[in-house]
Amino acid sequence: MAFLELKNVSKSFVSSRSRSTSLAVRDFDLEIAPGEFFCLLGPSGCGKSTVLTMLAGFEHPTGGEIRVNGQPVEGPSKDRCVVFQGDDSLYPWLTAAHNVEFGLRMAGMPSAERRQKVEAALGLVGLSGQGSKFPAELSGGMRQRIQIARALVIQPKVLLMDEPFGALDAQTRHVMQHELRKIWLATKSTVVFITHDIDEAILLGTRVGVMTAGPGGTLRDVVTINIEGERDRLDPAYTRYYAEVHGMIRDEVAKSVRAMAA
Ligand SMILES: Nc1ncnc2c1ncn2[C@@H]1O[C@H](COP(=O)(O)OP(=O)(O)O)[C@@H](O)[C@H]1O
Ligand SMILES: [Mg+2]
Structure with a gap:
């Protein structure tokens, strides 16, 4: 099925300027x-x-x-979880781990379970131990991998x-x-x-x-x-x-x- x-x-998209x-x-x-x-x-x-x-x-x-x-x-x-092109959809005021955790927190998952899932997701994208860094402290490639971890952790x-x-x-x-x-x-x-x-x-x-x-x-x-x-x-x-x-x-x-x- x-x-x-x-x-x-x-x-089709309508252009706001030319109305075409x-x-x-x-x-x-x-x-x-x-x-x-x-x-x-x-x-x-x-x-x-x-x-x-x-x-x-x-x-x-x-x-x-x-x-x-x-x-x-x-x-x-x-x-339906989306990972966009580019790396700028993270919350800059949250650490990498808190960015990944965000969806789980919204879903009401208890904190011990959340921490475990976040650590596993960071491991999957090769960023174990980097969770306390803020997006601005990470390279573009690392930020993109945080986005992927954030999507994977939810298991959509x-x-x-x-x-x-x-x-x-x-x-x-x-x-x-x-x-x-x-x-x-x-x-x-x-x-x-x-x-x-x-x-x-x-x-x-x-x-x-x-x-x-x-x-x-x-x-x-x-x-x-x-x-x-x-x-x-x-x-x-x-x-x-x-x-x-x-x-x-x-x-x-x-x-x-x-x-x-x-
Ligand atoms: N929000 C939008 N408003 C107007 N035109 C758009 C919009 N999004 C995409 N387009 C146009 O639609 C076409 C397809 O774009 P897109 O889906 O981004 O292509 P791709 O991802 O294959 O490169 C392009 O001509 C693009 O300019
Ligand atoms: Mg495209």
Whole structure:
């Protein structure tokens, strides 16, 4: 049964200055089963973040319908946790640990249990012992990892991630991809993960959706990645998937570059 459903979803934005409308996403159809790790891949500006903010309930479709567990999405919910692009959504006046703890405190969890969960979540993102620091004392990459810990600690039914590793250096990114894969294998939570990195999509996704070039992108194709357990870039199956997805995305990037030049 579909857990997340996007039925013929479109989104246009009205410019407040010129009063003109622009189409950000068109005719987007997708069903995601519970426990899937769905990666959405596409060139810059094709509408990936717009799809995610609609799934989160921060924006509403201007056409079509989005359902979660059979219910129409009417707004944000604590069952759908978002990790945004960039690292500036932490509370600067709270320590790293208190930022991670915030959602648990709001949910009324007793403090001993909270402390234990926060320590475990900081450990998962490689920041054990850094909890007493304030965001301003941490690097951008560390702040981004605090955001991820803050989402993981809640164990939401749905985890929505918008290029969460985009700003990390290559080494940290590889470590985080590996950790996220392990966490997902252990928890099998439903994840929608936005990226423009083919490599990342194939390392993490149960399926990879490729969007057409924007503006007004839609879903072009979905590739199922049948590699169990930990994934390895040297695996011949990985290389085959890479070539397949690369072919699709190359066409779309070429279109988007032509559109920008026009
Ligand atoms: N709040 C907004 N108001 C107006 N236009 C927007 C808004 N959000 C996104 N857009 C436009 O929608 C298109 C898709 O954007 P986005 O979803 O951010 O793409 P992506 O995440 O794939 O790079 C772009 O043309 C962008 O300028
Ligand atoms: Mg985006």
